[in-house]
């Protein structure tokens with residue numbers, strides 16, 4: 001059974017950030033999400049065009065195959081982004097802003113993120129990141 005707390009293609013496409021997902025990670029997925037909407041809608045549009053006898057069989061087949069590739073990308077790209085973010089979070093000793101991903105190393109234990117202005121505490125950051133990484 002898949003972990004209900006991890007995020008998958010469905011969560012990505014629904015476009016609403018689950019509570020436990022750090023904003024810093026979620027915001028990095030925005031370009032992929034819009035590319036997926038654009039592509040999937042485009043394919044659906046071509047499908048309708050094809051069904052009504054206007055399309056080309058080869059193009060329809062190609063679109064179908066690329067549709068599979070897009071779904072695969074929606075699973076693969078977030079993993080890559082997350083791995084990169086995780087490296088940064090670990091390198092900073094969990095002192096990374098949960099809201100924007102800015103490294104807070106060398107800053108006071110409780111302060112505001114200089115990048116996005118969100119208040120943080122070191123204990124809160126560590127708990128949030130560890131909770132996120134434990135969910136997968």
Ligand SMILES: [Zn+2]
Pocket residue numbers: 097098099100101102113114115116117118
């Ligand atoms: Zn920030």
